[in-house]
Amino acid sequence: MTDIPMPERNNEGFLESAERWTPRVAEVIANEDGIDLSENHWEIIEFLRFFYKEHEVSPPSNRLFVKAVKERFGEEKGNSIYLMQLFPGTPAKTACRIAGLPRPTNCL
Amino acid sequence: MITFKTLHILNKPPDHRRYRLCLSAIGPEDGLLLTENGVLAVTQLSGIAAERCFALAPDLEARGLSSHISRDQTVSFDDMVDLTASAENVVSW
Amino acid sequence: MSTLIIIDQPPYGSWEGREALDMAFSLAAFDQPVSLLFCDAGVNWLRKGQDAAKLPQKSIERNLAAAPIFGVEALLADSNACDQYGLAKADLLDHTSITDFGPELIDCFNHVAFAG
Numbered sequence: 001m002t003d004i005p006m007p008e009r010n011n012e013g014f015l016e017s018a019e020r021w022t023p024r025v026a027e028v029i030a031n032e033d034g035i036d037l038s039e040n041h042w043e044i045i046e047f048l049r050f051f052y053k054e055h056e057v058s059p060p061s062n063r064l065f066v067k068a069v070k071e072r073f074g075e076e077k078g079n080s081i082y083l084m085q086l087f088p089g090t091p092a093k094t095a096c097r098i099a100g101l102p103r104p105t106n107c108l
Numbered sequence: 109m110i111t112f113k114t115l116h117i118l119n120k121p122p123d124h125r126r127y128r129l130c131l132s133a134i135g136p137e138d139g140l141l142l143t144e145n146g147v148l149a150v151t152q153l154s155g156i157a158a159e160r161c162f163a164l165a166p167d168l169e170a171r172g173l174s175s176h177i178s179r180d181q182t183v184s185f186d187d188m189v190d191l192t193a194s195a196e197n198v199v200s201w
Numbered sequence: 202m203s204t205l206i207i208i209d210q211p212p213y214g215s216w217e218g219r220e221a222l223d224m225a226f227s228l229a230a231f232d233q234p235v236s237l238l239f240c241d242a243g244v245n246w247l248r249k250g251q252d253a254a255k256l257p258q259k260s261i262e263r264n265l266a267a268a269p270i271f272g273v274e275a276l277l278a279d280s281n282a283c284d285q286y287g288l289a290k291a292d293l294l295d296h297t298s299i300t301d302f303g304p305e306l307i308d309c310f311n312h313v314a315f316a317g
Contacts, residue, residue, distance in 0.1 A: 055267040056259040060223065063230035064271050071270050106227065114307070125241075126209070126315060133304060199307060200314040 004028065014096070014103045018052060021100025030098045033088070041086055041098075047072055048099040058096045061106040065092035110159060112139035115195035119144035122152060130201040131156075141183070141191060143167055146201075150176040164188060203234040205310040207302075210317060211242035212261045213253070217317025218246065222264065224314075229272035236310070237268065240279035240302045243316075244286055247278055247293045262294060269296050277306075 006028060007020030013029065015021055026045060030037050037045075051068060052058060059065035062080070070078020077083075080091065087094035092104045116134055118141070120127045127149070134140055140156060142149055142163040150163055150173055158181060165182045168174045174182065183191065192198055206225050208218045221237075228235040239246050251262040268276060278293055279302040290299060300306060307313050 051267075054263060056263045057267065059271075060226055061230050064226060067230065067272055068267075068270050105223070133307070135304065197308070197310065198312050200312075 010103075012093075012097070012103060015100045018100050018102065021049075025100060026098050029100075033094060033098075035087070035094075035098070037098075043073075044069065044077075044083070044086060044095055045099045048095060048101055052099075052101050058101040058104045059092055060104050062090055062092040062104070065095065065104065110139075111194040111196075112160070112191075113137035113195070114197040114199060115139045115141060115191055116199050116201060117141045117143060117192075118146040118149070118201045120201060121145040121148045126201045130199075133199070134160075139191065139195065141188065143188075147171060147173055162187075162191065202312070203236075203310045204228055204312040204314070205236050205238055205307070206314055206316060207238045207240060208243040208246060208316045209239075209241040212246045212251070213256065213258060215317065218243070219261075219264075221314075221316030222268075225268070225273055226271050229268075232272065234274055236275040236277060237273060238277040238279065238300070238302060238306070240282045242282075242286070244278050244282040244288055247276065247297050248286075248288060249292055249294060265294060 004024050007025060008016040010016060013032070027037055030041070035041070047069065059068050066078055066080050066083060069083065083091040083095070087098070090107050093107050096102070096104055114135065116130055116138060118127065118130045134156065139160045140162070144167055147163045147167045148171065150168070153161065158178060162181050162183045163177050165174070165184055168177065168182060206221050208221055210218050212218060225235050225237055246261055246265060249262065251260050253260040265276070276294065276297045277300045278288070278297050280299050283299060
């Protein structure tokens with residue numbers, strides 16, 4: 001699983017450069033958090049990759065992450081319980097880390 | 109203390125563009141509170157009624173300007189909170 | 202309780218505007234009604250076609266385009282400033298409305314705060 005060359009990461013495990021991300025990298029990072037990536041995970045990860053490409057910024061806080069998901073996929077997925085189940089801890093941080101995005105600026 | 113429709117909080121010195129913009133925006137029911145470098149206005153401000161114009165004491169004292177304005181017009185941080193809370197609207201210039 | 206945040210400084214030169222944008226996003230995160238007004242040199246924030254790739258900063262145009270997604274109610278551009286900087290409606294970021302900055306606009310908000 002970890003036999004791929006991992007791109008450079010900071011002390012919290014976020015990639016130093018979003019361009020170095022690959023789906024394999026996501027799997028390795030998710031594994032560290034004990035997460036097996038399902039289709040539901042990939043849907044959010046791909047959304048975050050697209051969001052970052054469009055806006056050059058990670059959703060700055062957990063609330064704004066939830067809002068952005070809600071705007072894209074509706075209430076059913078754009079709620080903190082759903083996202084917390086997929087990405088435990090602080091969902092915005094966990095999801096951005098797996099998606100290779102910079103750390104959300106306003107998450108503790 | 110009277111309450112204002114809009115309280116204008118001005119922290120820019122008299123040569124700043126926003127200082128002039130602020131003075132021109134003050135309506136008849138509005139109040140003006142000078143803070144930070146805005147308190148430099150006490151050396152030259154005219155045309156605004158004393159009961160509608162205040163300056164923050166710590167900022168006046170820091171700049172040696174306390175004697176340039178009447179004691180009734182100087183406010184503490186607590187007064188500033190009261191002024192802000194009692195105004196209908198607040199504009200921070 | 203509605204808030205209007207006004208940016209009157211040009212993009213890229215300083216950080217105050219970005220801090221103000223962050224403040225707007227934070228208010229929106231807590232579902233507080235917030236709008237952004239760009240006046241004076243600040244209208245240049247709204248100009249389409251910004252490419253900041255060679256600057257050590259992210260594109261303001263792209264950052265700002267996330268505002269409606271996060272729930273910022275309105276992006277407003279002062280009409281005088283648009284004239285001064287040669288910006289017609291078509292030159293401005295999508296979702297921008299042109300307005301006149303003055304007492305009538307200020308009266309529409311409980312809180313009005315300039316950036317920086």
